[in-house]
Amino acid sequence: MRSRGDCETIAMLELEDLGLMSFQLAEIEQEADDLVSAWLRAASEPGVRSPSGFFLAGVRSGAMPLGHGTAPSTEERRAQKVLRAERWVSQVGIFFDRPSEIEAELFDGPNSMLRDLRDDETLRKRMVKLWAQERPRGIEIEEQAEEHAARQREAYRLLKGGKK
Numbered sequence: 001m002r003s004r005g006d007c008e009t010i011a012m013l014e015l016e017d018l019g020l021m022s023f024q025l026a027e028i029e030q031e032a033d034d035l036v037s038a039w040l041r042a043a044s045e046p047g048v049r050s051p052s053g054f055f056l057a058g059v060r061s062g063a064m065p066l067g068h069g070t071a072p073s074t075e076e077r078r079a080q081k082v083l084r085a086e087r088w089v090s091q092v093g094i095f096f097d098r099p100s101e102i103e104a105e106l107f108d109g110p111n112s113m114l115r116d117l118r119d120d121e122t123l124r125k126r127m128v129k130l131w132a133q134e135r136p137r138g139i140e141i142e143e144q145a146e147e148h149a150a151r152q153r154e155a156y157r158l159l160k161g162g163k164k
Contacts, residue, residue: 013044018052031059038064060087082123085113089130094138099128 015028015036028036039058042065043051058065062083085106093102106127107118117123 013040013051013055015040018043018055020052020056024056028056028059035059035062035064041065062087078117081114081117085127086130088113089127090134093131094134095142096131096138099131102128102131 015025020028036059039055042048042058043055048054062080088106089102093105096102096105103124106112106114107124109115112118114120114123114127
């Protein structure tokens, strides 16, 4: 086990060292500086096999690395849950068709992200509003996927000699 003094001799990675793509760097720039710094320190530790992946997963979690600072307060834990739920809505929830599905997924299931906040009507409305703002992007992605699949089917049909 290393002493605290040994940690200071470890070369800390910089964002440039991770080889992140431009869209990943843009994503990281939106995060809190203390969160990014904490995950850079954690990714710099010996034994981390994939510092870039470890760093990105950590930052995207919205939580500080284990052993970093003090235990989060109730308000901080709530804020982290809400942040994770917002990310889920903008990344996954955009493919749900109805607001009731979003509410059920976030608040009502036994493993829902916001189960312990299910009685917070303001938060429910906020999540549905976010979904409504983000849903057009999901529809556009779905339409693009359908167009791509139609082109693939047509190409396959032509390869088979034009038979249906």
